[in-house]
Amino acid sequence: MADQYDLIVLGSGPGGYVAAIRAAQLGLKVGIVERELLGGICLNWGCIPTKALLRSAEVFNQMKHAAAYGLAADNIRADIDAVVKRSRGVAKQLNQGVTHLMRKNKITVHMGNGVLKGGGQIEVTGDKGTETISAKHVIVATGARARDLPFAKADGDRIWTYRHAMVPPAMPSKLLVIGSGAIGIEFASFYNDMGADVTVVEMMDRIVPVEDADVSAFLEKSLTKQGIKILTGAGVESITTSAAGVKAKIKGKDGSSAEHDFSHVIVAVGIVPNTENIGLEALGVATERGIIAIDGYGRTNVPGVWAIGDVTPGPWLAHKASHEGVIAAEAIAQALGNAEVHPHPMDRLNIPGCTYCHPQVASVGLTEAKAKEAGHTVKVGNFPFIGNGKAIALGEAEGFIKTVFDAETGELLGAHMIGAEVTELIQGYVVGKTLETTEAELMHTVFAHPTLSEMMHESVLAAYGRALHI
Amino acid sequence: MPIQIKMPALSPTMEEGTLAKWLVKVGDKVSSGDIMAEIETDKATMEFEAVDEGVVVAIDVAEGTEGVKVGTVIATIAGEDDDEAVPAAAAAPAAAPAPAPVAAPVAAAPAAVPAPVVAAPAAPAGDRIVASPLAKRIAGEKGIDLSTVAGSGPHGRIIKADLDAAPAAAVAAPAVAAPVAAPAPAAAPAPAAAPAPFSTDIPHEAVKLSSMRKTIARRLTEAKATVPHYYLTVDISLDKLLKLRAELNSALAGEGVKLSVNDLLIKALGKALMLAPDANVSFAGDNLIRYSRADIAVAVSIPGGLITPIVTGADVKSISTIQKDMADLAARAKAGKLAPHEYQGGTASLSNLGMFGIKQFEAVINPPQGMIMAIGAGEKRPYVIDDALGIATVMSATGSFDHRAIDGAEGAQLMQAFKTLIEAPLALVA
Numbered sequence: 001m002a003d004q005y006d007l008i009v010l011g012s013g014p015g016g017y018v019a020a021i022r023a024a025q026l027g028l029k030v031g032i033v034e035r036e037l038l039g040g041i042c043l044n045w046g047c048i049p050t051k052a053l054l055r056s057a058e059v060f061n062q063m064k065h066a067a068a069y070g071l072a073a074d075n076i077r078a079d080i081d082a083v084v085k086r087s088r089g090v091a092k093q094l095n096q097g098v099t100h101l102m103r104k105n106k107i108t109v110h111m112g113n114g115v116l117k118g119g120g121q122i123e124v125t126g127d128k129g130t131e132t133i134s135a136k137h138v139i140v141a142t143g144a145r146a147r148d149l150p151f152a153k154a155d156g157d158r159i160w161t162y163r164h165a166m167v168p169p170a171m172p173s174k175l176l177v178i179g180s181g182a183i184g185i186e187f188a189s190f191y192n193d194m195g196a197d198v199t200v201v202e203m204m205d206r207i208v209p210v211e212d213a214d215v216s217a218f219l220e221k222s223l224t225k226q227g228i229k230i231l232t233g234a235g236v237e238s239i240t241t242s243a244a245g246v247k248a249k250i251k252g253k254d255g256s257s258a259e260h261d262f263s264h265v266i267v268a269v270g271i272v273p274n275t276e277n278i279g280l281e282a283l284g285v286a287t288e289r290g291i292i293a294i295d296g297y298g299r300t301n302v303p304g305v306w307a308i309g310d311v312t313p314g315p316w317l318a319h320k321a322s323h324e325g326v327i328a329a330e331a332i333a334q335a336l337g338n339a340e341v342h343p344h345p346m347d348r349l350n351i352p353g354c355t356y357c358h359p360q361v362a363s364v365g366l367t368e369a370k371a372k373e374a375g376h377t378v379k380v381g382n383f384p385f386i387g388n389g390k391a392i393a394l395g396e397a398e399g400f401i402k403t404v405f406d407a408e409t410g411e412l413l414g415a416h417m418i419g420a421e422v423t424e425l426i427q428g429y430v431v432g433k434t435l436e437t438t439e440a441e442l443m444h445t446v447f448a449h450p451t452l453s454e455m456m457h458e459s460v461l462a463a464y465g466r467a468l469h470i
Numbered sequence: 471m472p473i474q475i476k477m478p479a480l481s482p483t484m485e486e487g488t489l490a491k492w493l494v495k496v497g498d499k500v501s502s503g504d505i506m507a508e509i510e511t512d513k514a515t516m517e518f519e520a521v522d523e524g525v526v527v528a529i530d531v532a533e534g535t536e537g538v539k540v541g542t543v544i545a546t547i548a549g550e551d552d553d554e555a556v557p558a559a560a561a562a563p564a565a566a567p568a569p570a571p572v573a574a575p576v577a578a579a580p581a582a583v584p585a586p587v588v589a590a591p592a593a594p595a596g597d598r599i600v601a602s603p604l605a606k607r608i609a610g611e612k613g614i615d616l617s618t619v620a621g622s623g624p625h626g627r628i629i630k631a632d633l634d635a636a637p638a639a640a641v642a643a644p645a646v647a648a649p650v651a652a653p654a655p656a657a658a659p660a661p662a663a664a665p666a667p668f669s670t671d672i673p674h675e676a677v678k679l680s681s682m683r684k685t686i687a688r689r690l691t692e693a694k695a696t697v698p699h700y701y702l703t704v705d706i707s708l709d710k711l712l713k714l715r716a717e718l719n720s721a722l723a724g725e726g727v728k729l730s731v732n733d734l735l736i737k738a739l740g741k742a743l744m745l746a747p748d749a750n751v752s753f754a755g756d757n758l759i760r761y762s763r764a765d766i767a768v769a770v771s772i773p774g775g776l777i778t779p780i781v782t783g784a785d786v787k788s789i790s791t792i793q794k795d796m797a798d799l800a801a802r803a804k805a806g807k808l809a810p811h812e813y814q815g816g817t818a819s820l821s822n823l824g825m826f827g828i829k830q831f832e833a834v835i836n837p838p839q840g841m842i843m844a845i846g847a848g849e850k851r852p853y854v855i856d857d858a859l860g861i862a863t864v865m866s867a868t869g870s871f872d873h874r875a876i877d878g879a880e881g882a883q884l885m886q887a888f889k890t891l892i893e894a895p896l897a898l899v900a
Binding site for chain 2: 438440
């Protein structure tokens with residue numbers, strides 16, 4: 001029997017739907033299987049709706065500081081229900097956008113739970129029953145879910161995952177956030193801005209532990225100043241919920257335990273890939289602790305089975321999933337005889353990471369410590385927001401931009417930023433890094449005035465002792 | 471703005487060189503194309519031209535300094551507008567005994583011109599090399615010739631990873647990665663540098679190795695240690711070739727051309743390689759490089775060592791052109807004035823020791839070439855001609871082959887083609 005499709009993508013998140021579109025562009029016949037909502041977590045329950053929430057928090061924050069800009073805003077207050085409603089509206093709009101993109105690219109959507117049956121067969125069980133579809137290649141893009149704490153199972157009432165936190169049943173008065181990665185810090189920032197009393201507990205000795213140590217230290221200081229309590233080197237030992245709220249036993253840095261009362265808890269201690277019950281074991285797809293092993297193009301050990309996004313080794317970021325989707329789609333087209341495509345393998349050191357707390361955090365490449373660990377002799381540049389005219393005019397003089405270069409070759413090894421709009425700025429460095437820039441090209445680049453981006457120039461100059469405005 | 475002049479990578483294999491002679495002094499005005507210095511590389515003495523205009527304000531590395539690493543600042547010139555031009559001439563550290571040329575990575579001023587390299591030698595004229603800024607920088611520092619590197623980036627752009635694959639300064643031929651014997655890290659890169667000081671009671675004199683001697687030692691040790699050699703010998707009657715040579719020479723006498731036996735053998739080897747193309751190859755890691763032209767490297771003995779100038783396109787050149795090429799190359803080789811592209815590369819080598827009466831010998835392959843032909847003396851020997859024993863002028867030729875690239879039967883086909891061409895030599899002038 002002839003295959004119905006050239007490619008079936010299992011999961012329609014930012015990895016899956018992008019892979020499907022790219023494959024369709026390359027002339028493949030593509031089907032996509034989704035069990036819940038097109039666009040996956042990112043659009044519906046992740047990146048986008050949280051950005052909508054954080055935007056409300058940002059505007060609210062600015063209203064609170066209106067007087068500093070010579071404006072008056074009296075009796076301001078936040079309506080959490082209206083804020084959440086706006087966020088859901090944004091998610092809905094984008095979900096419909098993906099539906100349209102599937103139609104436009106003639107990608108057939110199969111709603112239901114897909115299970116790989118081998119030989120390119122996939123059994124899809126949906127509301128209307130079970131059907132079997134087949135393809136020459138399958139991309140597994142089923143994503144991930146929040147990791148549970150054994151003693152603090154999320155119940156949606158008092159104990160939340162990111163998903164509950166996005167549509168809170170009530171505004172928390174006293175919130176405990178367990179974990180200080182991007183998700184934990186963003187919700188801590190949001191609820192603090194909205195008026196909650198927030199405590200963050202992190203097991204490592206610093207918050208946002210994947211970032212450069214200077215950024216962690218700066219962010220901790222800044223969040224503390226905003227009123228967030230931060231406990232690093234600390235762990236939550238137990239959680240007990242009652243009608244009155246939550247009691248959490250927290251073991252501090254000094255080793256002593258104490259009980260604290262909270263109204264709600266957000267558990268943000270990482271993610272678990274969704275690799276169970278989709279037929280991977282029977283096919284013999286190699287996984288390590290649930291994570292599917294792939295090569296630079298998304299190939300698993302089983303011919304015809306590919307994997308992208310959060311089911312594969314990290315970083316677990318939507319844009320990494322999308323890019324892997326494009327690479328895998330092109331590699332599949334190539335395998336099917338398209339000689340025009342030239343997929344390039346993923347370079348993990350060129351994937352930016354952004355955290356939308358206030359101040360924002362963004363980075364790409366190696367931290368200073370990692371660069372030294374890797375044996376580089378480094379040149380480090382640092383430029384503060386206070387030295388930038390636009391930052392001062394914006395009333396956003398908090399933050400810095402740090403760049404790390406290899407002293408011998410001038411290779412841009414990493415860039416680390418904290419401050420207003422850095423999540424938009426970072427892309428300049430990502431482009432440069434992908435083009436394999438050295439300090440010379442960055443120094444030769446003309447940066448527009450007055451912009452925050454001028455600090456990117458100054459940071460590079462600073463690495464070579466040539467900063468102009470400090 | 472002052473411009474730092476750095477030790478150039480004058481050849482792909484060059485990691486360091488000797489600053490043999492300064493031809494400018496502090497205060498001299500130089501313009502693009504002026505010869506600034508003579509630099510002795512591992513193979514030759516090369517003239518180093520200025521690419522910028524200005525006044526020499528400092529000589530940073532004194533004449534006669536050995537082991538100056540590529541990329542080291544050797545002089546500074548100031549542009550016309552620079553105030554600091556023409557300083558006191560005394561500022562020159564000319565007499566300073568070896569100012570320890572630190573190979574500082576000189577990541578300094580971005581305006582500093584990327585090492586004024588004398589036109590990338592192996593680059594086919596007019597072809598722009600597309601490489602990332604980082605790849606260009608690393609290549610400059612390590613002395614890697616980018617024209618020898620295959621790019622894996624978009625549109626064939628050379629990126630950093632491509633250089634990681636191509637070991638620094640080990641590349642010797644265009645488009646051919648050096649045959650790195652990965653599993654044998656023990657193949658010491660500098661066998662010439664004896665670990666323990668040599669001592670002997672025998673009356674002796676210690677002669678310091680020239681860069682050329684060191685390179686010969688390193689490359690031939692590498693070749694013999696990493697290339698599986700095998701040898702094929704044939705006896706070849708030379709009488710018809712000698713007769714043809716005499717006729718050609720008398721015909722060409724008016725033009726003042728005198729062909730040597732070696733010129734004819736170069737032509738024969740070039741043509742034989744085209745008739746047995748499986749032997750006109752290089753082993754290059756994951757690839758076998760099949761050449762569609764025969765460039766014959768001819769071993770020439772020169773004071774202090776030997777060098778292998780290359781007769782390009784020997785398969786198609788006329789014998790008289792080959793003769794002219796060889797005369798010119800040999801003369802310039804002896805004067806140490808060959809440009810790197812004139813002695814690096816080649817698809818096969820020819821080594822002739824016949825003039826010393828050597829009957830037969832086996833030569834060491836010159837990587838990345840796949841074979842070398844060793845020519846013995848032509849001598850009168852009993853020889854069977856038309857089923858009768860007669861006397862013929864016979865020479866023994868022995869091909870050394872890289873078994874990774876050329877199997878026995880393929881090597882044998884080349885030897886057979888070579889023998890046939892010499893014994894029926896009219897094909898050489900056809």
